[in-house]
Amino acid sequence: MRGLSSSQQRVVFALAGALLVLNLASFAFGEAPPQTLARVWAGTWGTPYGVGQVLFKATPLLFTGMAFSVALRAGLFNIGTEGQLAIASLAGAWVATKLGANVPWFLAVPVVLAVSAAVGAAYASIAGAMRAKAGVHEIITTIMLNRCADVVLPWILTVALSVDGVRTAAIAPGARTAGLDTWLPSFHGSAASLAFPFVVVLAFAVEAWLRRSRIGREFEWIAQSPSVCEAQGIDVAKRRMQAMLLSGALAGLTVMGTVLGYKGYFELGLGAGAGFSGIAVAMLGRGGAVQLVAASLLFGTLAQAGLAINARVPRDAMGVLEAVVILLMGATAFASARVEPAPSEPARDKGGAA
Amino acid sequence: MSLFSLTTVGETLRIAAPYACAAVAGVWAERAGVVQIGLEAILLSSAFASVVGTLASGSAVVGVCAGIIMGVCLSAAHATLVHRTRIDAVVCGIAWNLLAYSGTRLGLRALYDSASNSPSIAAFRIGPTGNEGWQVLARVLCDPLSWLAFTAVVASPYVLNRTRLGLRIRAVGENPTAARAAGIDVGRTRLLALCISGAIGSLGGIHLAFDQHRFEAGMSAGRGFIALAAVVLSGWLPGRAALACVAFAFLEALQFVLQDIGQASKAITLAQMLPYAAVLVALGLGVGRRSAPGGLGRHAEN
Numbered sequence: 205m206r207g208l209s210s211s212q213q214r215v216v217f218a219l220a221g222a223l224l225v226l227n228l229a230s231f232a233f234g235e236a237p238p239q240t241l242a243r244v245w246a247g248t249w250g251t252p253y254g255v256g257q258v259l260f261k262a263t264p265l266l267f268t269g270m271a272f273s274v275a276l277r278a279g280l281f282n283i284g285t286e287g288q289l290a291i292a293s294l295a296g297a298w299v300a301t302k303l304g305a306n307v308p309w310f311l312a313v314p315v316v317l318a319v320s321a322a323v324g325a326a327y328a329s330i331a332g333a334m335r336a337k338a339g340v341h342e343i344i345t346t347i348m349l350n351r352c353a354d355v356v357l358p359w360i361l362t363v364a365l366s367v368d369g370v371r372t373a374a375i376a377p378g379a380r381t382a383g384l385d386t387w388l389p390s391f392h393g394s395a396a397s398l399a400f401p402f403v404v405v406l407a408f409a410v411e412a413w414l415r416r417s418r419i420g421r422e423f424e425w426i427a428q429s430p431s432v433c434e435a436q437g438i439d440v441a442k443r444r445m446q447a448m449l450l451s452g453a454l455a456g457l458t459v460m461g462t463v464l465g466y467k468g469y470f471e472l473g474l475g476a477g478a479g480f481s482g483i484a485v486a487m488l489g490r491g492g493a494v495q496l497v498a499a500s501l502l503f504g505t506l507a508q509a510g511l512a513i514n515a516r517v518p519r520d521a522m523g524v525l526e527a528v529v530i531l532l533m534g535a536t537a538f539a540s541a542r543v544e545p546a547p548s549e550p551a552r553d554k555g556g557a558a
Numbered sequence: 559m560s561l562f563s564l565t566t567v568g569e570t571l572r573i574a575a576p577y578a579c580a581a582v583a584g585v586w587a588e589r590a591g592v593v594q595i596g597l598e599a600i601l602l603s604s605a606f607a608s609v610v611g612t613l614a615s616g617s618a619v620v621g622v623c624a625g626i627i628m629g630v631c632l633s634a635a636h637a638t639l640v641h642r643t644r645i646d647a648v649v650c651g652i653a654w655n656l657l658a659y660s661g662t663r664l665g666l667r668a669l670y671d672s673a674s675n676s677p678s679i680a681a682f683r684i685g686p687t688g689n690e691g692w693q694v695l696a697r698v699l700c701d702p703l704s705w706l707a708f709t710a711v712v713a714s715p716y717v718l719n720r721t722r723l724g725l726r727i728r729a730v731g732e733n734p735t736a737a738r739a740a741g742i743d744v745g746r747t748r749l750l751a752l753c754i755s756g757a758i759g760s761l762g763g764i765h766l767a768f769d770q771h772r773f774e775a776g777m778s779a780g781r782g783f784i785a786l787a788a789v790v791l792s793g794w795l796p797g798r799a800a801l802a803c804v805a806f807a808f809l810e811a812l813q814f815v816l817q818d819i820g821q822a823s824k825a826i827t828l829a830q831m832l833p834y835a836a837v838l839v840a841l842g843l844g845v846g847r848r849s850a851p852g853g854l855g856r857h858a859e860n
Contacts, residue, residue, distance in 0.1 A: 340841045347783045348834045355831040518667045523660025530653040534645035
């Protein structure tokens with residue numbers, strides 16, 4: 205382990221733990237562990253179809269992971285991506301059903317994405333405003349907003365928008381995002397769409413923007429010390445609000461992977477769970493866009509692997525596995541940080557020239 | 559069924575018990591300075607453990623013990639991980655919730671080969687049967703779990719405010735660094751507080767399972783989150799948190815009444831939103847904002 209960096213060690217620990225849980229679960233269900241592993245491999249990275257499915261599963265996770273990590277930059281815990289993406293997906297899908305059949309894609313897709321982003325941001329802004337104006341912690345408000353979305357969505361679907369009580373009408377053909385199998389025929393049958401390359405580019409763009417811009421720097425300062433920022437004349441409340449808006453908008457864009465790129469309509473439960481898994485992706489993918497994309501691919505692989513083994517070992521095993529990965533990654537972060545002193549620590553030149 | 563009747567009182571108390579246990583559990587954890595959003599996991603896992611224990615042994619008492627042990631273990635694991643490895647308590651709590659949700663479903667499949675529920679259990683059948691108002695109320699008042707929950711809720715403010723143990727727990731919750739300087743072992747005190755928290759929270763989960771006479775996948779249904787809201791609204795006071803839970807339970811019982819009156823109008827489903835919306839409005843108005851424990855989420859600094 206000596207030759208590995210701390211973050212590499214964490215990944216090794218997490219993967220080892222994941223493998224152990226998977227073997228135990230398959231053992232418990234009377235399945236030989238090597239066979240389960242073979243099934244996982246064949247269902248994910250072993251075949252072109254599997255790869256496509258992994259990319260498809262990773263797409264919403266990267267959107268929500270990005271959303272969570274943007275808020276975290278400013279020191280905010282946006283647990284509400286789950287509700288934001290659900291409300292925003294419904295709004296986006298509804299707008300997409302209202303577009304004419306001959307609206308070209310270069311108009312339809314941006315319109316739908318803009319609506320979804322706006323609605324996601326608006327829903328997040330409730331929590332943002334309560335934090336900024338009333339000082340209520342966003343963890344509690346976003347959890348409540350998630351529960352509200354859980355109640356409101358079925359109601360809207362049954363009362364207002366529905367075809368049969370659980371889904372909207374089909375969206376306009378122009379708003380559909382093309383599948384990746386248009387260009388890579390071997391992905392045929394998988395649900396991977398252009399949303400994946402889009403979200404990867406977006407992840408790098410957002411990262412680069414936040415690294416270079418004033419707003420991104422101020423986010424990080426606020427996370428470090430809000431009181432110092434206040435004293436420096438930075439409008440902390442405004443920046444926090446902006447972080448929540450940005451986070452909610454990114455969560456709303458998830459609509460591209462689920463509604464536009466896959467189903468072609470919104471139904472209850474579409475994209476559910478992506479919000480919470482996105483938190484795991486963000487925690488695992490700390491430090492940059494590359495890590496974030498890698499983390500989303502890892503969790504996408506787990507999700508797809510769950511489907512691949514579901515016939516023999518219930519896919520709930522993958523939920524357990526995901527939790528174990530989160531715990532192991534989180535638990536080893538501090539241990540490895542203790543071993544390597546932070547390079548910026550000025551503790552040793554106390555009593556120097558300063 | 560009218561708005562204020564013995565039935566409503568009985569239903570309110572029955573519904574309130576799991577909420578109140580989880581909320582008081584949350585108060586114990588957070589007064590010790592440990593952020594605990596894994597209350598949902600405690601409810602769910604202890605409900606599962608109590609049903610497994612009852613089915614395996616044929617005795618409801620063994621089931622209760624199994625549930626409590628499960629809650630204590632989970633809570634103690636949370637305390638240990640947060641203190642020893644400095645894992646972010648929020649992330650850790652989310653992982654517990656996920657683990658409990660998936661783990662219990664996996665357990666259902668493994669033990670009972672069902673995706674949705676366990677076989678039914680007898681639990682404690684004490685008190686009159688029937689649906690008259692006084693019968694509903696009497697059943698709730700005869701249930702030993704109700705009494706366990708009631709005792710825990712009533713004893714909590716006393717222990718936290720009037721005993722040496724409570725003082726230590728509040729000390730590590732308000733300022734862990736100062737508490738350590740005063741000679742208190744922060745890690746062990748928090749571990750102890752979380753064990754108590756887990757035990758009280760598990761009573762809620764057991765109550766839930768015994769009330770339904772079986773375990774159902776995802777049966778906690780967000781109660782842990784409502785409890786969390788009650789903790790914040792109460793200003794981290796156990797008695798008030800329990801009262802807030804009774805209020806939520808009343809709102810929930812009201813839904814049944816409204817559904818009876820409103821002949822299943824579709825808008826009635828929106829009534830399920832009442833408790834959550836009430837929390838948001840109350841927080842927005844500034845109820846219980848000021849008094850989070852000073853050391854919540856902080857570690858003793860080296």
